[in-house]
Amino acid sequence: MNPIHHQIERQKTHRVVIVGGGFGGLYAARKLGKEPVALTLIDRRNFHLFQPLLYQVATGGLSPGDIASPLRAVLKRQKNTRVIKGTVTDIDPTQQIVYADGEAFPYDTLILATGARHHYFGNEQWEAHAPGLKTVEDALQIRQRIFEAFERAERETDPEKRRALMTFVVIGGGPTGVELAGALGELARFTLKDDFRRVNTREAQIILLEGADRLLLTYPPGLSDKARQALERLGVRVRTHTLVTAVEEGVVRVKSGEKVWEIPAHTILWAAGVKTAGLSESLAEKTAARLDNAGRIFVEPDLSVPGFPNIFVIGDLANYAHSPRGGQGGKPLPGIAPVAMQQGRYVARLIYRRLRGKKMKPFRYFDKGNLAVIGRNAAVADFGFVRFSGWPAWLLWVFVHIAYLIEYDNRLLVLVQWAANYFTRKRGARLITGEDG
Amino acid sequence: MNPIHHQIERQKTHRVVIVGGGFGGLYAARKLGKEPVALTLIDRRNFHLFQPLLYQVATGGLSPGDIASPLRAVLKRQKNTRVIKGTVTDIDPTQQIVYADGEAFPYDTLILATGARHHYFGNEQWEAHAPGLKTVEDALQIRQRIFEAFERAERETDPEKRRALMTFVVIGGGPTGVELAGALGELARFTLKDDFRRVNTREAQIILLEGADRLLLTYPPGLSDKARQALERLGVRVRTHTLVTAVEEGVVRVKSGEKVWEIPAHTILWAAGVKTAGLSESLAEKTAARLDNAGRIFVEPDLSVPGFPNIFVIGDLANYAHSPRGGQGGKPLPGIAPVAMQQGRYVARLIYRRLRGKKMKPFRYFDKGNLAVIGRNAAVADFGFVRFSGWPAWLLWVFVHIAYLIEYDNRLLVLVQWAANYFTRKRGARLITGEDG
Numbered sequence: 001m002n003p004i005h006h007q008i009e010r011q012k013t014h015r016v017v018i019v020g021g022g023f024g025g026l027y028a029a030r031k032l033g034k035e036p037v038a039l040t041l042i043d044r045r046n047f048h049l050f051q052p053l054l055y056q057v058a059t060g061g062l063s064p065g066d067i068a069s070p071l072r073a074v075l076k077r078q079k080n081t082r083v084i085k086g087t088v089t090d091i092d093p094t095q096q097i098v099y100a101d102g103e104a105f106p107y108d109t110l111i112l113a114t115g116a117r118h119h120y121f122g123n124e125q126w127e128a129h130a131p132g133l134k135t136v137e138d139a140l141q142i143r144q145r146i147f148e149a150f151e152r153a154e155r156e157t158d159p160e161k162r163r164a165l166m167t168f169v170v171i172g173g174g175p176t177g178v179e180l181a182g183a184l185g186e187l188a189r190f191t192l193k194d195d196f197r198r199v200n201t202r203e204a205q206i207i208l209l210e211g212a213d214r215l216l217l218t219y220p221p222g223l224s225d226k227a228r229q230a231l232e233r234l235g236v237r238v239r240t241h242t243l244v245t246a247v248e249e250g251v252v253r254v255k256s257g258e259k260v261w262e263i264p265a266h267t268i269l270w271a272a273g274v275k276t277a278g279l280s281e282s283l284a285e286k287t288a289a290r291l292d293n294a295g296r297i298f299v300e301p302d303l304s305v306p307g308f309p310n311i312f313v314i315g316d317l318a319n320y321a322h323s324p325r326g327g328q329g330g331k332p333l334p335g336i337a338p339v340a341m342q343q344g345r346y347v348a349r350l351i352y353r354r355l356r357g358k359k360m361k362p363f364r365y366f367d368k369g370n371l372a373v374i375g376r377n378a379a380v381a382d383f384g385f386v387r388f389s390g391w392p393a394w395l396l397w398v399f400v401h402i403a404y405l406i407e408y409d410n411r412l413l414v415l416v417q418w419a420a421n422y423f424t425r426k427r428g429a430r431l432i433t434g435e436d437g
Numbered sequence: 438m439n440p441i442h443h444q445i446e447r448q449k450t451h452r453v454v455i456v457g458g459g460f461g462g463l464y465a466a467r468k469l470g471k472e473p474v475a476l477t478l479i480d481r482r483n484f485h486l487f488q489p490l491l492y493q494v495a496t497g498g499l500s501p502g503d504i505a506s507p508l509r510a511v512l513k514r515q516k517n518t519r520v521i522k523g524t525v526t527d528i529d530p531t532q533q534i535v536y537a538d539g540e541a542f543p544y545d546t547l548i549l550a551t552g553a554r555h556h557y558f559g560n561e562q563w564e565a566h567a568p569g570l571k572t573v574e575d576a577l578q579i580r581q582r583i584f585e586a587f588e589r590a591e592r593e594t595d596p597e598k599r600r601a602l603m604t605f606v607v608i609g610g611g612p613t614g615v616e617l618a619g620a621l622g623e624l625a626r627f628t629l630k631d632d633f634r635r636v637n638t639r640e641a642q643i644i645l646l647e648g649a650d651r652l653l654l655t656y657p658p659g660l661s662d663k664a665r666q667a668l669e670r671l672g673v674r675v676r677t678h679t680l681v682t683a684v685e686e687g688v689v690r691v692k693s694g695e696k697v698w699e700i701p702a703h704t705i706l707w708a709a710g711v712k713t714a715g716l717s718e719s720l721a722e723k724t725a726a727r728l729d730n731a732g733r734i735f736v737e738p739d740l741s742v743p744g745f746p747n748i749f750v751i752g753d754l755a756n757y758a759h760s761p762r763g764g765q766g767g768k769p770l771p772g773i774a775p776v777a778m779q780q781g782r783y784v785a786r787l788i789y790r791r792l793r794g795k796k797m798k799p800f801r802y803f804d805k806g807n808l809a810v811i812g813r814n815a816a817v818a819d820f821g822f823v824r825f826s827g828w829p830a831w832l833l834w835v836f837v838h839i840a841y842l843i844e845y846d847n848r849l850l851v852l853v854q855w856a857a858n859y860f861t862r863k864r865g866a867r868l869i870t871g872e873d874g
Contacts, residue, residue: 046584046869063500065866072632082634085588085869103592136870147483151522155540195509197519429502432483432522433573 013038014355017098017107019088019279021048021071024315024340025113031348033078036355040107042084042100046070049136052337052401055176057139059146059183060430064136088114088279093286093308109310109351112279113344116294116316116335119275126247130169130268133176142269144432146184149266150192151432153199160264166204167265169252171244172272173210174217175336175372178227180269181208182374185234206236207263209254211243216380218334219370223380230374244272274335276317287311292319292332301362303347312347315340322365333365337404342366371397450475450517451792454535454544456525456716458485458508461550461752461777468785470515473792477544479521479537483507486573489774489838492613494576496583496620497867501573525551525716530723530745546747546788549716550781553731553753553772556712563684567606567705570613579706581869583621586703587629588869590636597701603641604702606689608681609709610647611654612773612809615664617706618645619811622671643673644700646691648680648709653817655771656807660817667811681709711772713754724748729756729769738799740784749784752777759802770802774841779803808834 014037018025021043029041050067057064075081086100091110098105118132131141146168153165168188170181188204195201208215208231214224215231215238228238239256246253252263276295284291289305290298296319297305303318305311316335320343323329333339342365350360373379379394451474455462458480466478487504494501512518523537528547535542555569568578583605590602605625607618625641632638645652645668651661652668652675665675676693683690689700713732721728726742727735733756734742740755742748753772757780760766770776779802787797808830810816816830 046588046867063502063866064868064870065500065503068866068868070632070867072629076631083632084592086592101592136868140870151483155521155523155538192509194513195507195520429500429505430483430507431501431505431573433501433577 014351015106015108016040016111016351017042017105017109018111018113019043019098020113020115020315020317021045021083022051022113022115022315022340023337024115024317024344025111026071026074027341027344028111028113028314028348029075029078029081029344031345032351033075033081035080035348035352037080037109037351039078039081040084040105041071041075041081042086042088042098042105043071044085044087046072046083046085048074050401050404051134054133054136054139055179055183057136057429058133058142058180059187060143061183063429064139068136091279091283091286093283093305093311096310107310109312111312111314111344111347112283112317113313113315113340114277114279114317116274116276116296118270119273119294120270121273121275123247126270129249130171130247130252130270132270132274133180134274140433143430145267146187147430147432150196150199150201150204152266154196155198162199163205164250164264165266166199166201167263168204168206168267168269169263169265170206170208170269170271171247171252172270173208173212173215173238173240174271175370177208177210177269177271178215178231178372178374180271181206181231181236181238182234185231185236189235202235204235205265206234207265208236208238209242209244209252210238210240213240215240216372219372219380227372227374227380230380234374274316280313280317283311294319296332302350302360303343303363312350314343314347318343320363320365336370338368339365371400373397451788452543452545453477453548453788454479454542454546455548455550456480456535457550457552457752457754458482458520459488459550459552459752459777460774461552461754461781462548463508463511464778464781465548465550465751465785466512466515466518466781468782469788470512470518472517472785472789474517474546474788476515476518477521477542478508478512478518479523479525479535479542480508481522481524483509483520483522485511487838487841488571491570491573491576492616492620494573494866495570495579495617496624497580498620500866501576505573528716528720528723530720530742530748533747544747546749548749548751548781548784549720549754550750550752550777551714551716551754553711553713553733555707556710556731557707558710558712560684563707566686567608567684567689567707569707569711570617571711577870580867582704583624584867584869587633587636587638587641589703591633592635599636600642601687601701602703603636603638604700605641605643605704605706606700606702607643607645607706607708608684608689609707610645610649610652610675610677611708612807614645614647614706614708615652615668615809615811617708618643618673618675619668619671622668622673626672639672641672642702643671644702645673645675646679646681646689647675647677650677652677653809656809656817664809664811664817667817671811711753717750717754720748731756733769739787739797740780740800749787751780751784755780757800757802773807775805776802808837810834 016037016039018029018041026048032039047068047070053067056062072083088098088100090099096107118134120126149165153162156162168184170177184206188201192201215227216224231238242254242256245255252268280295280297287305287308297313299313299318299320303312319332322333346363353360379397453474453476455466455478463485469476484505484507490504493499508520525537527536533544555571557563586602590599593599605621607614621643625638629638652664653661668675679691679693682692689705717732717734724742724745734750736750736755736757740749756769759770783800790797816834
């Protein structure tokens, strides 16, 4: 920090810039709402998205508005906070400036929380045939594919083509893949069963592909088995030990040991990998921070960038090798909402303490447990001390998720929607929109 | 009808094809659900849209899923009915065949209910600058423009440009224009007032332009005055006697008597005219039916096409010169939901009676009254025998509209959403989506 800058510094309020309004950025912003800082939150979108429920938008159970909260509305009472809808194009860590759409935003402390996008790791050409699920647009595109497939199957006279239209392949057996496959099973077996005249939606094939030996790798093996059983009850075919070798228009090529075959399928969904956006590479160049192969930045025990104690990286953008005993040294924390939220709150508290000349212990993740849902009534839960599955886990899942929705009226609405969906098995939000008017 | 066809006819169930799943087509289909007919409903979309609430989607109060019902779900219990998602490309009234995406659908009775799109009457180049509001995509595009305008105003430093960004022009003072302008007034004056830091949303200019001497021409003049007053209380500037002479990027040129001026505005919305889709022209060529200048087909007293007693035209596609004393001879019925619903039910009943060899009296519209809403708490109602305005009309409007939503769970949801919006003045569904990911 040069002397002139330092002089200006003393006269002014401490400026915090947060890039990204996901779980990490938004929780940091809320925690700093009453602190003596001038806070700027920059996001490309004007809303916070509750990503754990995005698969419900993709399968017609919820509308985008149900799981989104306008960032300005969430932060309107924070008089120290302004929200900028813009795209960050560059960061200058020496001058301490963030550039968004050509405008300069100087900072004293920077929090980067731009998250990750789905990723195909060298097979980017797969994306056109197997969309991933990270944004509202992704969800609406997937919704369109799913419901359009049934519509086309109803009009298709060639049995082979009809079979491909009625085949849905989900690639990746993590929580998103499991939840998507479960929702598709529900849809085909129950929701749509009386809706068509020529096709029997219960004959739809839903295939979940996973390269490892079990689903939900971050959960204990017992719960992976429960999840598999719940999916199979919904008619989902679970194929573990199965690697995808190619995705083309209407076909997935797979390999399991020596065996190689192909699955003709109109709808192929990608839930197998994520990578951070371009910002991390540009930051790494300027700060000499190291990146892992998903583009995540290796951070210090206090979540700062090595050599830059006033730049913090949180959420999916950070690689924090967490030790269950606290501090670093174990496996990197997974890219899930609770990690991002806790990191956001931690950094906010660190800034608060630093402004008062106090130190802060390294970040420590408190694992409140994991939940994944498989259709109506079935879920698996892992809280370390207790693990359970079936409908108690499902009910818990519903309430935990709804409790975390940012806005009160969203919560109420989603609860009503959920109750209605539960009792009627309806999925009213299955509009095919977007392509033709 | 040729003899061979007649022979086949006697062996088979009477085939009814309905084109269009709006209010007219859907109400006809529901009424025919238990009749001894083979019913096919063809629509380009997989859902019925509750168009009277579309302006709420455009202004962020509701999500598309809240006002849409999947056609298959609505009709699933009707075993005599199949739904086809497809675009009707041609009609052969002699062979009695409808073609959709190359597939032939033979009919014994045909009901055409394809509705209307907004229209610019020779000024189609205006559409790019002043979108209209007829589809979900229209509503989401308008939503994006409105909220993007505020976002850009917040970042704009040039006061003149900022003023244009904060100017919203609605062209057309019918129910849609009045409701849009009222919702914009609400938004700027209340919902968004604490959301921005640089701009004061209460300084936004909302201008409603109408060529005639008053708003809501189809209502009695007293209610037009009430509507104007309610809009002005919300800060809307109402300009009657004002003609739009040109719409260009960011500017509307207007004329009032001798006076000519221009309004710089980033957001220009079109609510001034509709025209039927291409199908009516192609039908007119083949049947010698006459069209009015909005493309509507002049129909017989029983809503059939002259010379084709088995082709019916209903809803926005029909020009039915209704006499208040019953029968024809007065002004054409307006393009509103109650007209379409009643016509749909009438034709269904006519088919039912005709199958039993019975005659049917000419169609007669029963006017249950008109309602238009102006922001929270204000509406105008005209029931012929009684006219009122203010919050009783508003409350009535809310309940009437919700009662007409097709699906039970939609009704409950919209009611909860409405209650939440009412008490919080929030508009949670204000996602800017669509353009960049």
